[in-house]
Amino acid sequence: MRSCATTPILQIHQKQIPLGVLLEGEFSSLYENRVTEEMEAGLREIGATYKSQSPPNRMIVVSDGDLILNPVVDPETMGIMPLGYNVFERRMYGNKDFIINSIEYLLNDAGMVEARGKEIELRPIDTVRATDNRTMWQLLNIGVPLLALALFAVVFTIIRRNKYTK
Structure with a gap:
């Protein structure tokens, strides 16, 4: 089986490929076995210490930076399209909602996420x-x-x- 990196985009027929991944837990440092005395001295100067393990946290890793890119239709007039708008299909995708929900989740504001998904029933006036x-x-x-x-x-x-x- 060939790697996706060497396969031309038009030949990839696989569906449901994950765009992003939510990671939760305690993460090991990338510099765990690479910390030098010079690095530790620099940390001590600013009053910090090296941690080989992070506290419990969350991160979202997204495979494509174009997810948060607003396309510019005409560079001369600087016509900037809304986030998630596909110029060719004239279709609006949920990029903005994904980013906002991701940030709210990472900020641990569960009440905000629930409030945004809540249905409001308007009662008619007598x-x-x-x-x-x-x-x-x-x-x-x-x-x-x-x-x-x-x-x-x-x-x-x-x-x-x-x-x-x-």
Whole structure:
């Protein structure tokens, strides 16, 4: 079997090839057997120590950097397409959603990921009650903020007068 690296792209017929991998756990350092005295001295100068094993963490490794690349359609006009847009197919892929979800997962903000996937059900307004109380709701939505603003202005003016007349 030939390697994918030496096979021309048009001849690869394999489906469901992973684009990225999530890695979780404790990782060994790349420099585990390569740390010199000079490196350790440099770490001591900045107040750091060498660690051969990482604390528990996560990382996402993606095979292609073009995943986060916005294509430029016309270099003269600098027409930049949105992230994940395929110019030839005129189709939008989920690159942006993948990146945002990956960052939120790595930041360990599980509540944010759950909130983004939550379905919101909009309840219809009772049209009979809405038309009957229309004037009251209009006054409430327009009048109360204006009264609050006027009250704030009066209090602010009184405080300024007392502060600067003494």
